[in-house]
Amino acid sequence: MLGECVPHDIVSAPTRGSGHESQDSITIEIEAIEADAAARVAAGGSPELQPRRDYAPYRSSLLRHPTHELVRVDPEEVERLSPAFGHTDVNVLESDLTIQHAGEPIGERMTVSGRVLDGEGRPVRHQLIELWQANAGGRYVHKRDQHPAPLDPNFTGVGRAITGENGEYSFTTIKPGPYPWKNHVNAWRPAHIHFSLFGTAFTQRLITQMYFPGDPLFALDPIYQSIADADARARLVGQYDHSLSVPEFSLGYNWDIVLTGPKSTWMESEEDHD
Numbered sequence: 001m002l003g004e005c006v007p008h009d010i011v012s013a014p015t016r017g018s019g020h021e022s023q024d025s026i027t028i029e030i031e032a033i034e035a036d037a038a039a040r041v042a043a044g045g046s047p048e049l050q051p052r053r054d055y056a057p058y059r060s061s062l063l064r065h066p067t068h069e070l071v072r073v074d075p076e077e078v079e080r081l082s083p084a085f086g087h088t089d090v091n092v093l094e095s096d097l098t099i100q101h102a103g104e105p106i107g108e109r110m111t112v113s114g115r116v117l118d119g120e121g122r123p124v125r126h127q128l129i130e131l132w133q134a135n136a137g138g139r140y141v142h143k144r145d146q147h148p149a150p151l152d153p154n155f156t157g158v159g160r161a162i163t164g165e166n167g168e169y170s171f172t173t174i175k176p177g178p179y180p181w182k183n184h185v186n187a188w189r190p191a192h193i194h195f196s197l198f199g200t201a202f203t204q205r206l207i208t209q210m211y212f213p214g215d216p217l218f219a220l221d222p223i224y225q226s227i228a229d230a231d232a233r234a235r236l237v238g239q240y241d242h243s244l245s246v247p248e249f250s251l252g253y254n255w256d257i258v259l260t261g262p263k264s265t266w267m268e269s270e271e272d273h274d
């Protein structure tokens, strides 16, 4: 699946404006949209739990979002032609991103553990989770990421796992660094890890991002802020959990992923939500 793990937030070029706007002008746009959304909620409207697909501060979203009715396909026919995976295809060692090379990767070792749940709090078992991320310096192993931070010969930044009987998962990795992107001048993404979840079929794939608590870049980031509802945004932030920290080895974060319902984790789904 490496070929699909293109971090689109690093490769997106601005499609409106010059890309030379300042952070201040982007921040003003973000704040105006959030104030407008909050006023709608105060007037009795529903909170916006999903990101706006044509969210202007995130410049490349303007031309990339669907403008026509989605093409409906027969899911069974698609599945007949799609790749398939079995539980035995995923080795338990693939959830440890720190042992994929001869040496130790550089950076702050971390463990991220949690559960995949449905809207009623029931565990979602035997689901394929894939993750991909930048290294400690904020650099992806990807030809489109050429910003001048070092690659780490001992870190590729991809892993996968299958959820257990209680929907649990756990990855050992390196805390990713923030990195610059081309949305506007001096644009930086908060540190994050991309997550992909498969249901029982490839057509059910969901993609999202996990962030880290207290990141000073949250208020400045058009991707994080494209969800107008603050509580929904906060559900993308993993929590430091000292019980998950491994003595002498790693710091632990907890992040549960809720697939459906009002407390669901935002997903970059292509599905319509009407």
Ligand SMILES: [Fe+2]
Residues within 6 Å of the ligand: 007, 009, 010, 189, 192, 194
């Ligand atoms: Fe990214």
